[in-house]
Amino acid sequence: MNVDKKRPDDKLKPGRPPVRAIYRALYRHWGPQHWWPGRTRLEVVVGAILTQNTAWTNVEKAMARLRREKALNLSVLHRVELNTLAEWIRPAGYYNVKARRLRAFTRMVDKEFDGRLERLWKLEDRVLRDTLLRVHGIGPETADSIMLYAAGRPFFVVDAYTRRFLGRHGWITDRATYDEVARWFTDVLPRDVPVYNEYHALIVRLGKTTCRRRPLCDRCPLKRWLPESGDGG
Ligand code: SF4
Incomplete structure (x- = not known):
């Protein structure tokens, strides 16, 4: 997918993004992350x-x-x-x-x-x-x-790992704003704190394990969604 050919205001891929399927694939691969960054x-x-x-x-x-x-x-x-x-x-x-x-x-x-x-x-x-x-x-x-x-409120955290894997799959462009990237997830997911918590933790795991600066796609649970496969979702 050539993201450069998209219209300037078309920063998110249209259609239904595979938000839930990605979550399931990450969870199946790495399991629960038990992530809580602080004691208080x-x-x-x-x-x-x-x-x-x-x-x-x-x-x-x-x-x-x-x-x-x-x-x-x-x-x-x-x-x-x-x-x-x-x-x-x-x-x-x-x-x-x-x-x-x-x-x-x-x-x-x-x-x-x-x-x-x-x-x-x-x-x-x-x-x-x-x-x-x-x-x-x-x-x-x-x-x-x-x-x-x-605060335990349902707000989705978008970080550099999130942008990196979405960008590599052509699901967002560099121009997508923070809120637009967050909506990529929140438009599909239920407003649920444990789900947002686990999803973000799994994305961090992805960014540290396979979707690193040099991606290790061969051993990555999201491999099937690579643009070359022709399966964007
Ligand atoms: S398959 Fe995995 S490592 Fe490769 S670009 Fe996608 S998320 Fe990153």
Whole structure:
């Protein structure tokens, strides 16, 4: 399929994408991923910010340091010197930027919710997502990770792994927006937190195992949908 021949506004392949069949193929191949990126809701938020532009293994090192410093609570994260916070999260990379982003989040909770996270989680879906998106350094992917994994709301997370495999199969183009890619899944799937959770975790597994920078299509459960096979769904 030559995606370049498509109209500029035709960024998603028309027709019914094989969203459910892909899920079944991934699940059959790798099984449940038991993925929950954090022990508490706050840890999920911290992890979602720290994982920007870095591997999760580096995030784990930064989280371990925060745990040693007994800093995985909102009050410490909000009050500690910014330089100290940056030092604690150094293994996650871009540590000065990420320290400022963490501080922007804690400042928002402090200012708008009296420092009480539980008040933030009480917001209605769209209001909560918009509140997160207003925080400096929180974009749609980070916001939806927090929505899904910390707040338990049905928002599909689109990351680089998602775009990579969809693009390689010609199901999206580079021009597809974040929301358009998310809708590729949510238009078909039920609005269901465990399904969104498992699906995203399986896509991460796919991106780390077979659909890597150099794809290993021969051993990939999605091989049958490669464009060359003439079976796009
Ligand atoms: S078949 Fe190849 S391109 Fe498709 S998801 Fe697997 S590794 Fe990626």
